[in-house]
Amino acid sequence: MFRQLLTASAVIPRSFVRSSVIRQSSSAAANDEPLFDMENPFEKEKQQCLLCRLKITPDYKNVKLLSQFQSPYTGRIYGKHITGLCETQQKLVEAEIMKAQAAGLMATYLKEPCYLKDPKLFDTDNPIRPHRF
Amino acid sequence: MITYELLLLLRIMPKNELASVVKRSANAIFDKGGFLRKLENLGTRDMPYKTSAHGMVHRKASYFLMEFNAPPVYIDQLLDEYSRDVDIVRRRIYKKKEAEAFECTLHEDMLPPPYRKSVQKLIEEARKSDKPRYNYNTGLDYYPFQK
Ligand SMILES: [Zn+2]
Numbered sequence: 193m194f195r196q197l198l199t200a201s202a203v204i205p206r207s208f209v210r211s212s213v214i215r216q217s218s219s220a221a222a223n224d225e226p227l228f229d230m231e232n233p234f235e236k237e238k239q240q241c242l243l244c245r246l247k248i249t250p251d252y253k254n255v256k257l258l259s260q261f262q263s264p265y266t267g268r269i270y271g272k273h274i275t276g277l278c279e280t281q282q283k284l285v286e287a288e289i290m291k292a293q294a295a296g297l298m299a300t301y302l303k304e305p306c307y308l309k310d311p312k313l314f315d316t317d318n319p320i321r322p323h324r325f
Numbered sequence: 326m327i328t329y330e331l332l333l334l335l336r337i338m339p340k341n342e343l344a345s346v347v348k349r350s351a352n353a354i355f356d357k358g359g360f361l362r363k364l365e366n367l368g369t370r371d372m373p374y375k376t377s378a379h380g381m382v383h384r385k386a387s388y389f390l391m392e393f394n395a396p397p398v399y400i401d402q403l404l405d406e407y408s409r410d411v412d413i414v415r416r417r418i419y420k421k422k423e424a425e426a427f428e429c430t431l432h433e434d435m436l437p438p439p440y441r442k443s444v445q446k447l448i449e450e451a452r453k454s455d456k457p458r459y460n461y462n463t464g465l466d467y468y469p470f471q472k
Contacts, residue, residue, distance in 0.1 A: 236432075244429035252419070253367075253390070278431040279443075295332045295417040296386070299373035320435070 241278045242313060243285075250284050252291035255298050260313050261285050264303040273321040276314050326394055327420055328362060333407070334376075334386040334415040337369065346412045347389055353406050359395025366390075372414075379411045386414050392421065 243250065250258060261270055269289055272282040292298035331354075335346055351361060367388035375384045395403065400418055407416040438444045463469060 238429075239432045239435065240429045241431045244431070249424040272434070276431075278429045278434060280427050280430065291417075291419060293373075295419075296334050296372055296374070296376065296415045297332070297388075301374075304373055 241276060241281055243277060243281045250288040252288045255292055258289050258292055259303050259307040260310055262303050264308055267299055267301040273319045273323050274314060274316055276320050328394055330419045330421050331391040332417045333389040333413055336383055336412055336414050337385050343387060353403060354393050354395055357395050357399040359393050361391055361393045363392035376414055378414045383414045
C-alpha cells in the first residue's frame with residue numbers, strides 16, 4: 193500500500209512535465225514532417241503457384257499434365273510441400289487425378305513410361321517445406 | 326441444365342462394329358430424352374492397367390468421349406445399360422463444371438504455421454474442447470491464496 197502511494201505521488205508531476213515537453217516538440221515538428229500516405233513500398237510481391245501463374249485449370253483428360261504430379265516409382269500424388277501449389281490448386285489436381293485413374297486414362301501404381309521423360313515441374317528431393325518423410 | 330461427360334472404353338473390334346457400338350450408346354442417351362453436344366474419338370491405345378470385363382481381360386481399348394445433356398434421374402439407368410453392354414470395357418460419367426474463380430493463396434500457405442489460417446482454425450477447434458475453468462472473480466491473473 194505504502195509503496196503504491198509513494199510511486200503514484202512521484203509519477204504525477206514527472207508525467208505532467210514530460211507530456212508538456214512532448215506537446216511542444218510535436219507542434220514544432222508538425223510542418224516539417226513528411227507526409228507518408230503512400231502504400232508500403234517494401235511490401236513483397238505476392239507469390240503465385242505454377243498453375244495460377246500460367247492460368248491452367250487441371251482437367252482429367254489432360255493426363256500428360258497430371259502425370260507430372262505423380263511419382264514415377266509408386267504412382268502416388270506428390271503433396272503440396274513438394275509440388276509448390278496453393279491449397280485450391282492442389283485439391284483440384286488431386287481430384288482430377290482420381291477421376292482420370294477411375295476412368296482408365298491414367299496409371300495408378302506407376303507413371304506411364306511415355307511420360308517418364310517429361311520435364312520436371314519441381315524438385316522432389318528439395319521440398320519447399322520440411323515434412324516427416 | 327447439367328452437361329455430362331461420358332468416357333467410354335470399348336473393346337478392340339473392327340471399324341464397322343465399333344461404329345455400331347458408338348451409335349448404340351448414343352441412342353441410349355437419345356432414348357432418355359437427352360442430346361449430344363460433342364462426340365470425340367480419343368483413339369485406340371494400351372490401357373494404363375488391364376481390366377477384366379464380361380469374362381475377358383482387356384489390355385487395349387478404344388477411347389470415346391461424349392458430351393451430352395440428359396435428365397439427371399436417368400444417369401443411373403444409362404450407366405446400368407452401359408454396364409450390361411458386352412462391348413464396353415469401362416464407362417464413367419462426370420459432370421462438366423465451369424471452373425470457379427479463386428485467388429492463389431500460396432503466399433499464405435508459405436507463412437510459418439502459427440500464421441496460417443488453417444492452423445489457426447485447428448487451434449481454435451482444439452480450444453473448444455478445453456475443460457471449463459472456475460473463475461474466482463478476484464481481478465487477478467493468479468490465485469492469491471495457498472492451494
Ligand atoms: Zn495457386
